[in-house]
Amino acid sequence: MRLLVNTSKQIARSLSCYIARQRKSRRGVLVCSAPVPERNRGDQALLAVVVDELERRGAGPLTLLTTSNHPIESLDVTPQRWIRDDLFHLFLTRRSFREEIIFPSLVSKHRHLVMIGADVLDEGYGIERSVASMHAIELANRVGVETRIFGFSVNGPPSAGLQSRMNQLGQKTRLFVRDPESFRRLESVATPGIEAAGDLAFLLHPAEASELQPAWLAFAAEHAGRLIGLNLTQVVLGLYGSEETRLNIVAEACRRLALEDGLRFFLIPHDEPEGIAYLRSFQHRLEQEGERISILIDPLAHSRCLKRIAGMCEHVFTCRLHLGIATLGMGRPMTGFPYQGKFEGQFELFGLSNDGLIGPDQFPKTAEEMFNLMRNRISQSDSLALQVQSRLPSVLELSRRNFDGLGTEPSRRPG
Structure with a gap:
């Protein structure tokens, strides 16, 4: 009986692909979203860029497809933009028979399928998700749709299974591989089809200052030239171990920087609600002596607003890669608390030393050491900013490569 059922399903899958392959009229792009397009501001930035760029290039109409049970909320449905949230199981598991039958017909209506790769394809978030997502792309290939993976990374040597699928x-x-370190990893195992590119989020347009909350603008105006951005997450510091001790070290170092150097801090979450709650707790730790030396970005603003805020800072210290990318994209320097090999390739694109990456082995053991480290990094902000700004045009060009051949690139104004 099981053999009969499996055979029947395989016939149904093949028939679905065959019928879809006969479609003659194809228009626009099917966009497979990043997994958490709202609560995670990095994923939100990636999707916003893809929609902005494809619509700017006239590549539509667009169908936006969720790839998890997290909805798309910050983008509206329009006559040229639709959202489907009923097929996400296709990207989570191969045990999604209904979705496998529906998907070929949907994707065959489009000329292109693009998947926002980021870091969800390299098995770091589970082998099954990697397998299922790549199978979805293969279904699109079977029905004759042009496919591509936007700006993805491989955060370690690829496994034998990943090599085979790639x-x-x-x-x-x-x-399209978003950093040189990932490119070398794939090139070393002779992966076909790889092209050097940049992270999509570098292309995100920042919000206008007028879109920020008045309290944030007032804090920035009062402390202009003395603002430091700070993002801490339990995901990263929990991995580092001795979390409470490390939080106390950072808090004490920041208090000294406020007292001795007059610095003030933008506490910038990246995820909601957990990112806000974590930094709110850190703020209580930071300001236990009563003086207001920080402001928390609460409620968590859109990724465009976070990019604008990062650009107001002299320097940003962050656990989250995409806040770092927002900072670099505004021509400002950052220091990272890296995890999963995510930061190193981005630093290489800007010619930045890995001295600016403070992993668990380099994390200061005392508040005095952290104070000196942060003060030293901040003192280099002007020279680091010049380095970032000199490399930014070439990085933006790499990011635009993701869209090569999609729609028409409008003429750019001189300068």
Whole structure:
């Protein structure tokens, strides 16, 4: 009986692909979203950029497809933009028969399928998600749709299974790799179809200052030239171990920087609600002596607003890569608390030393050491900013490569 059921399902899958392959009229782009397009501001930035760029290039109409049970909320449905939230199981598991039957018909209506790769394809978030997502792309290839993976990374040596899937996918799918370290990892195992690119989020347009809350603007105006951005997350500091001790070290160092150097701090969450709650707790720790030396970005603003805020800071210290990318994208320097090999490749693009990456082995053991480290990094802010600004145009060009051949690139104004 099980054999009969499995055979029937395979016939149904094949028939679905065959019928979809006969479609003659194809228009626009099917966009497979990043997994958490709202609560995670990095994912939100990636999707916003893809929609902005594809619509700017006239590549539509667009169908936005969720790839998890997290909805898309910050983008509206329009006559040229639709949202589907009923097929996300296709990207989570191969045990999604209903979705596998529906998907070929949907994707075959489009000329292109693009998947926002980021870091969800390299098995760091589970082998099954990696397998299922790549299978979805293969279904699109079977029905004759042009496919590509936007700006993704491989945060360690690829496993044998990942190598095999990438080798098969790269025969037909354009694989845009967002950092040179990931590119070398894939190149070393002869992965076909890989192209050097940049992270999509560098192309995010920042919000206008007028879109920020008045309290944030007032704090920035009062402490202009003395603002430091700070993002701390339990995901990272929990991985580092001795979390409470490390939080106390950072808090004491920041209090000294406020007292001795007059610095003030923007506490910038990246996720909601957990990111806000974590930094609110840190703020109580930071200001236990009563003086107001920080402001928390609460409620958590859109990723465009966070990019504008990062640009107001002299220097940003962050656990989250995409806040770092927002900072670099505004021409400002950052120091990272890295995890999963995510920061190193971005630093390489800007010619920045890994001295600016403070992993668990380099994390200061005392508040005195942290104070000196932060003061030293902040003292280099002007020279680091010049370095970032000199490399930013070439990085932006790499990011635009993701869209090569999609729609028409409008003429850019001189300067």
